[in-house]
Amino acid sequence: MSAITAIKRAQDICDLAPGYIRAIAPYEPGKPIAELARELGLDPNSIIKLASNENPLGVSPLAMQAMQQALADIARYPDGNGFELKHALSRRYAVDASQIVLGNGSNDVLELAARAFLTPGVEAIYSQHAFAVYPLVTQAAGAAGIEVPARDFAHDLEAMLQAITLRTRLAFLANPNNPTGTLMRSADLLAFLLAVPPSVVVVLDEAYNEYLPDDLKADSIGWLTEFPNLIITRTFSKAYGLAGLRVGYAFAHAGVADLMNRVRQPFNVNSVSLAAATAGLDDREFVRRGFELNQSGMRRITQGLAQLGLTYIPSFGNFVSFKVMDAAGVFQRLLKHGVIVRPIASYGMPDYLRVSIGLESENERFLEALRQSLFA
C-alpha cells in the first residue's frame, strides 16, 4: 500500500500524529479566578488564588510604566534578538549576551533545550515529583522520559547519576523544585555536574532563585565557565510578578545558546514583555519586598498548618505542599470558601495540596478556610 493510500484510509486524521504526541497528558494549570467565579456564581473580587505561585504583590511599578510606554509601539515587530533585555541580564549577572536565550516564559526555554537535544531514541531524566513541564517537553520531542524515584520528596542525585545511560542527552534538575519546594545543596549540585558525563546536558531550573536567602543560592552562573553542558533557566513569572506576560531566559555556553536560539520562533518574546522585563530587572526594591513578604508568609502558613496538626514539606519556594486526608475533598471545600489552591495528584502526590504564599490577609483567609474545610 502506498503512503498516500495509507493516509487516505486513515480512520481519523489524529491517528496520523506520532504516538508519542497522542500520548501526551496535558498540563493542568491552576484554576483561574474567573472560572471559579462562573462555576459557583461568586464575586471574582471575593476569590483568592493561591494556586500558581504568582506574585501576591502584583507587578513592579517600573515594569508597569515600561509596558505602558511599549504599547505605543506594538504595531512594530519586537526586537527578535532582545538586545536591551539581554544587555540588562548580561550586566546584572556578568554573562556575555551570546550566552543568553530568551523565551516566552522559562517554559519556552525548557522546550528549546529539549528541541535542540532530544530526538526519538534518546532519553531525558528527571526526578519523581519534579516540575510537570520536563516530561511534557521530553515527550513532545519523541524522546523517552526516565523518572527517577525521589528521596523524601527531593531529587536523589545519586540515583539520577545511576539512571544515566549512553542514550541520556538531558537531565532536568529543579532547584528549588516545584511542587515539593525541596532544595539541593550547592556542593551536591557541583558534585553531580562533575560526575555527569560531558555528553549529558544538565538543565538547572532556578525559577524560584530570587526567593532564596543569599547564603543558600548556588554559584550556578559561575559554573558555566567550567561546564559547557550546563543550561540555567530562570523566569520573570515569579519574583518579578510578570507571569501573564511570559518571559523567561536561559544562561548557557555560547554554542549551546546558539543552538537553542536557532530552534526558537524569531519573535518568541513580545515587545511589551521585553520592555517590562528589562525595567522589572532593575526594580531590586520590588524583588526585595516580595522576598521578605514570602519569608514572613511562609513562617505564618507553616505555623498555621502545624497548629492544624498537618505535616508539610519544608519549602524554599513561594509555596508549600502539605498532607491532608481527602485532598480532593478539601480542595473542593476550599473552592466553596473562594480559596483556590493546587491539587498535585498528577505529580504523584494524591494526598497533598500545594498553597502559594500570599499577602498577609490571604494567608489568614486560607488558614481559616482550611480549618473549616478539614473539619467539615
Ligand SMILES: *Cc1c(COP(=O)(O)O)cnc(C)c1O
Ligand atoms: C513556575 C515555574 C517555572 C516558570 O514557568 P514560566 O514558564 O517561566 O512561567 C519554571 N520552572 C518551575 C519549576 C516552575 O515552578
